[in-house]
Amino acid sequence: MNAALDFHAGINQGVAPVTYGQGDRPPRGDYAHARADYTCDQGWERYTAQDHDLYRRLYERQAAQLPGLACEEFIDAVRHLGAPELIPRFDALSERLHQATRWEVVAVPGLIPEEAFFALLAKRRFPVTNWIRRPEEFDYVVEPDVFHDLFGHVPLLFNPVFADYMQAYGEGGLKASRLQACELLARLYWYTVEFGLIATPAGLRAYGAGILSSAGELRHSVESAQPQRRPFDLERIMRTRYRIDDYQATYFVIDGFDQLFDATRPDFAPIYRRVAGAPEFEADAADDTRDQTASNTAG
Numbered sequence: 001m002n003a004a005l006d007f008h009a010g011i012n013q014g015v016a017p018v019t020y021g022q023g024d025r026p027p028r029g030d031y032a033h034a035r036a037d038y039t040c041d042q043g044w045e046r047y048t049a050q051d052h053d054l055y056r057r058l059y060e061r062q063a064a065q066l067p068g069l070a071c072e073e074f075i076d077a078v079r080h081l082g083a084p085e086l087i088p089r090f091d092a093l094s095e096r097l098h099q100a101t102r103w104e105v106v107a108v109p110g111l112i113p114e115e116a117f118f119a120l121l122a123k124r125r126f127p128v129t130n131w132i133r134r135p136e137e138f139d140y141v142v143e144p145d146v147f148h149d150l151f152g153h154v155p156l157l158f159n160p161v162f163a164d165y166m167q168a169y170g171e172g173g174l175k176a177s178r179l180q181a182c183e184l185l186a187r188l189y190w191y192t193v194e195f196g197l198i199a200t201p202a203g204l205r206a207y208g209a210g211i212l213s214s215a216g217e218l219r220h221s222v223e224s225a226q227p228q229r230r231p232f233d234l235e236r237i238m239r240t241r242y243r244i245d246d247y248q249a250t251y252f253v254i255d256g257f258d259q260l261f262d263a264t265r266p267d268f269a270p271i272y273r274r275v276a277g278a279p280e281f282e283a284d285a286a287d288d289t290r291d292q293t294a295s296n297t298a299g
Ligand code: HBI
Pocket: 016, 017, 018, 108, 110, 111, 112, 113, 114, 117, 118, 127, 128, 129, 144, 173, 185, 186, 187, 189, 190
């Protein structure tokens, strides 16, 4: 099996923390022609008119929902993706992005091993899948495609504080790999970069890419009474499992991107040690069972 299939098999066996639940289907992307760092050419010329039209329809559906649901920093930056009639050329997008925050967008064939992913983030290179979903996957695609990565992740990389957080996350990931703490760090990524909410003077808003690129979860995460919304708590996040095939049962809310960046400043090693010995929480765990235990013993 080539590296990707091994990696994919890893995902199937739950080795990689972020699994998009794709069964044992071979990976979509052309991993065989990827470079050693898993980057590849975007292959912009290979997109069909149907691909561009699908991107446009996905973009327009999400853009229409942003006011009142997406954070202002995202709304201000999404225009940097350019007109939605065509899937952006990554090299032109990288020129604009590099001027803003010294990040660039690099093409990858799809999900890549954690080490490779962290190494790219640590160099301010954001991996963007180069293929787009099929029309029948308009509402849901099991793996991140070019629309999820571009629309969901790239706009906030134009925000200087968030851009620095993403690089700090990548550097932390390289350390986590050495400390076998990738699962804990994957949860931090999941509950912030993918499914994070932010409190603003105008109310709750979404900044997570998985929410912002989702037709249904954007409104659900901000307005539904169903999910739990908890204040950002690094150790609680690291102890909380997450769902990959349904709306999140719990969202964590930050007060600002500075809070995220500050959270990545301390050395995580002692936090990993403390969290590793503590009980985990199910994705929908309502109370902090640690306190319940305390109250039971107290009672
Ligand atoms: N690969 N292309 C890509 N995109 C991701 O978001 C990604 C990945 N590999 C691993 C991964 N995310 C997660 O395991 C992170 O939590 C590290």
